[in-house]
Amino acid sequence: MITAKELELYKRDGYDFDFxxxxxxxxxxxxxxxxxxxxxxxxxVLHIYKLPKRLSIFWLMQLVENLNTISHVAIATADKEATIxxxxxxxxxxSDRTESERTYTSRNxxxxxxxxxxxxxxxxxxxxxxxxxxxxxxxxxADTLDQLDExxxxxxxxxxxxxxxxSIYLFEEKAEWLALFESYEDNVAALNGKQGVxxxxxxxxxxxxxxxxxxxxxxxxxxxxTETDGAFVYDPFRVTDTRASFSSFGVGMMGYGxxxxxxxxxxSLIGRKTIVYGIEKNRDWYRLIDSQNGKIVDxxxxxxxxxPLEVFATRTDTTGLHIxxxxxxxxxxxxxxxxxxxxxxxxxxxxxxxxxRIIDKFYVHIGLLPxxxxxxxxxxxxxxxxxxEYPIMEQFHYFYEEELKxxxxxxxxxMKKQALEDFGEVxxxxxxxxxxxxxxxxxxxxxxxxxxxxxxxxxxSNYPDxxxxxQLFTALNMTWSQAMMNGRKQKYLLETKQIEPDDVVFxxxxxxxxxxxxxxxxxxxVQVIIDFLKEMRKFSAGINFxxxxxxxxxxxxxxxxxxxxxxxxFELCNTKIFLHTDDSVLGKLQRIMxxxxxxxxxxxxxxxxxxxxxFSFGNxxxxxxxxxxxxxxxxxxxxxx
Numbered sequence: 001m002i003t004a005k006e007l008e009l010y011k012r013d014g015y016d017f018d019f020x021x022x023x024x025x026x027x028x029x030x031x032x033x034x035x036x037x038x039x040x041x042x043x044x045v046l047h048i049y050k051l052p053k054r055l056s057i058f059w060l061m062q063l064v065e066n067l068n069t070i071s072h073v074a075i076a077t078a079d080k081e082a083t084i085x086x087x088x089x090x091x092x093x094x095s096d097r098t099e100s101e102r103t104y105t106s107r108n109x110x111x112x113x114x115x116x117x118x119x120x121x122x123x124x125x126x127x128x129x130x131x132x133x134x135x136x137x138x139x140x141x142a143d144t145l146d147q148l149d150e151x152x153x154x155x156x157x158x159x160x161x162x163x164x165x166x167s168i169y170l171f172e173e174k175a176e177w178l179a180l181f182e183s184y185e186d187n188v189a190a191l192n193g194k195q196g197v198x199x200x201x202x203x204x205x206x207x208x209x210x211x212x213x214x215x216x217x218x219x220x221x222x223x224x225x226t227e228t229d230g231a232f233v234y235d236p237f238r239v240t241d242t243r244a245s246f247s248s249f250g251v252g253m254m255g256y257g258x259x260x261x262x263x264x265x266x267x268s269l270i271g272r273k274t275i276v277y278g279i280e281k282n283r284d285w286y287r288l289i290d291s292q293n294g295k296i297v298d299x300x301x302x303x304x305x306x307x308p309l310e311v312f313a314t315r316t317d318t319t320g321l322h323i324x325x326x327x328x329x330x331x332x333x334x335x336x337x338x339x340x341x342x343x344x345x346x347x348x349x350x351x352x353x354x355x356x357r358i359i360d361k362f363y364v365h366i367g368l369l370p371x372x373x374x375x376x377x378x379x380x381x382x383x384x385x386x387x388x389e390y391p392i393m394e395q396f397h398y399f400y401e402e403e404l405k406x407x408x409x410x411x412x413x414x415m416k417k418q419a420l421e422d423f424g425e426v427x428x429x430x431x432x433x434x435x436x437x438x439x440x441x442x443x444x445x446x447x448x449x450x451x452x453x454x455x456x457x458x459x460x461s462n463y464p465d466x467x468x469x470x471q472l473f474t475a476l477n478m479t480w481s482q483a484m485m486n487g488r489k490q491k492y493l494l495e496t497k498q499i500e501p502d503d504v505v506f507x508x509x510x511x512x513x514x515x516x517x518x519x520x521x522x523x524x525x526v527q528v529i530i531d532f533l534k535e536m537r538k539f540s541a542g543i544n545f546x547x548x549x550x551x552x553x554x555x556x557x558x559x560x561x562x563x564x565x566x567x568x569x570f571e572l573c574n575t576k577i578f579l580h581t582d583d584s585v586l587g588k589l590q591r592i593m594x595x596x597x598x599x600x601x602x603x604x605x606x607x608x609x610x611x612x613x614x615f616s617f618g619n620x621x622x623x624x625x626x627x628x629x630x631x632x633x634x635x636x637x638x639x640x641x
Contacts, residue, residue, distance in 0.1 A: 025039060032173070035173065036173050042147075043139060045179075046155060058206070063209070071137070072135075072136075074135040074179060075132050076134075080130075083124065083131045088121075129202065130200070131200060132196075133198060135197075138166070139180070175187065184196075214232065217235035220233035220268075221268030223265070225626050236269075236508065237506050241619070243575070244574055246536065246542025249573035249575075257610060257612075259637075261546075261627050262546045263285070263633075265544060267636075275483075276294070276509075279475060279516075279517060281456070281512075282458055284513075287636055293452070294451065295453050299459065299472075304444055305443055306474060307392060308335075310442050311329055312332070314482075314484075314485065318488070318492065320485065321489060328382070335473075337355065340352075342466050344422055344425075351419040359396075361403065363382070368385075368390075387443075394435070396431075404420055455479075469524060473524070480528070482507065483541040486541070487507065520559070526565045577615055577616075579613050583606070
């Protein structure tokens, strides 16, 4: 019991009794012969008194990675003169034994030890090596004494297999416990002068135990663990010295987890309000999108449609806060003419100008544009109307047919007349032959206010090439427009300090099985995507590509131009992701990457197992991770592997 006078003396010496009360073992603590008993369990201190003759790199990891233990390493610099005297004594002994031992192997062992000590002496006296002394302790805890004995035996057995020697110091557990709080010198005195194990400074440095490779992005989400069991917390929108843009390109064989990884990244963005668009095939993403209350647009028109004649808000003013009605309409007209170009690739540019004027007249005729709308910009209100207020394709077809009967077009040249009639045939095909895709009102209300939108291309994959390209262009055009509008708005809000950088709403476009779109036979889409990639960073946006193989993207006998464009997409993606793949893909990768990857990188990719992924951010920053979705996520991800 501390007296009041003693209490005052302790306080005068600087003792903080409030702090001591907070950290003191609750329930007190006792030190029997072999272990320590606390109010919340039992503890033992395993003291390592002998090290292996040959220490491996990062050898301290073998000691600190034991579960439910505290590792304590106490280091002091050994007295140089005393060390040299001890070396001389030992060298003399081994020198004698090289001659006095009876067997050849014993004499050879003594000679080997002599040479090792001789080299150590030279390192100390001439090489600047410094000798250290180290006490290594493992503090082991358990609920009961029996459990403690099992844990101690388990760790001792493991250490013995690694050529360490460790023991509990009987009757000295209190001194061992106090080692956590005392200096090296005070603890040696408490242990009756027991010095630490002699070791060189180089060996201590080589034993560095904290070599866990990890990625901890401040706003990232948990994706998995690295090979050294460090966390991989990834934010695709993180900007660092090695990560300058937000797009990634991934490659992996079927069944090795590429879709699971891509869905894990997509799912991680929903909680931070990222706008997510994507293109889906084979219904792999349906369950996940449904769980996120997202929308799926079937481009075949089976479960709904997008009206090609509905004018969406695709342009804003410089603030990104107000819709540019005229700009949105002009963008809409360009989209219509592009769709016609896919349906009628022989159409001349000059004929598109004529058709463009007819489109203007049509929207004026139905009352969605005022007369002389170019000069009446403030009177235009053509976006954001009810879907039923927009015309459908057959209305435009009939208007166009009547327009061609007017005197203005009756007297035109035969070539122009033929071109305009060809365009009429395109409209007729869109309105009637393919009316399920093009002739109807948009069935998804307020689609532009949705956070998650995916376009399903499965239904149009076997359609004629011109239909497929037209609908694909529609999806890509809408995606790019939404990315730009959001990006302009975020940029303005950030520059005017209305939001902080952490409040920026990003945009991400997902292309799983991207070989269905990005390939050497689909260069129009490739060019659109290249344009996206070049501009997307400034609009706080990115694209995530994933494919099974480069062979499916870079098809055989592709032209040099096609190969160059596909390679450009790969180069524009800052992050490269690889799952298990075969050597033929690696060969093509080496031709594309050149010196961008080291030999160890290629070896890491070659040895990937199922559910492992290789992330490269360039400049020799790479990670091999074990992808680790939760069971709840896997249930929602069902449909792709």
